[in-house]
């Protein structure tokens with residue numbers, strides 16, 4: 001029998017071992033600050049956008065200068081090598097908001113275009129170091145990612161084919177459907193908005209759960225089970241090229257959602273692997289629901305977007321570039337200690353990490 005998204009014995013064992021206490025029982029409805037409505041947040045930007053003050057910018061500027069004067073690798077940037085004074089309190093508030101509040105935040109108003117790339121990276125990674133530990137984003141050990149078109153028709157250089165199923169969508173101009181990244185927090189810094197499109201959107205996965213419970217409880221049940229997942233070549237070479245993941249998991253009073261439509265779909269490239277129609281239909285249904293109810297935002301040059309992956313799904317629209325207006329975002333992934341987040345992490349969370357990658361590389365340009 002060919003493998004299907006319903007065949008995955010090992011993860012079933014992990015699932016059942018996680019559901020034996022009341023704190024792991026899926027609630028009828030999730031309540032709390034993470035269950036926001038996209039239209040409400042759109043109408044109240046003050047709830048999730050922080051505008052930097054001149055004092056904040058001065059504080060960040062002196063930390064950039066201090067870090068660069070040390071002449072040490074970017075991988076060693078930390079609160080001690082990037083010392084902030086008053087702005088530190090803003091970061092702590094933003095970090096708390098990610099785990100005890102909305103799960104999404106935006107820091108706006110940094111004059112990024114006045115800085116050179118090294119200074120931009122120091123600013124982003126320096127502020128980022130207060131949020132958690134940097135996590136490699138691929139098998140090359142990149143702890144700083146570049147979201148930029150590197151496919152045919154690119155305004156800069158061509159590295160990947162947009163049609164290759166292993167090409168990550170962030171390296172293309174295509175729309176990226178709603179998904180989570182394989183980390184606790186993902187942060188983006190907008191260096192260039194591009195010519196047109198590329199709208200960023202987020203939706204609370206806790207609101208999504210509530211909506212699915214009302215509208216399609218069968219999809220919730222499907223998401224509690226194992227789904228096949230294409231590693232897209234980013235796995236430990238000693239492992240199989242695809243695995244199973246559990247898209248929804250309720251653990252210690254928190255709902256964790258792990259969602260990657262493209263990875264669920266391209267797994268069918270492996271000989272004998274079949275993705276059943278009920279999974280594909282669920283993917284389409286969730287995408288449509290998210291598109292209707294998400295919070296949409298146009299990232300502006302200098303914006304820092306912060307997202308708790310365990311509470312939100314995110315997406316971005318297709319876009320166009322022209323020379324000089326080439327969309328370019330920097331990305332950081334953070335792991336956060338339980339003591340800081342206040343959330344207990346489920347035992348299988350490390351399944352989604354790149355723990356085999358020991359190197360930490362900070363490329364200043366997309367590669």
Ligand SMILES: [Fe+2]
Pocket residue numbers: 179180181314
């Ligand atoms: Fe993403």
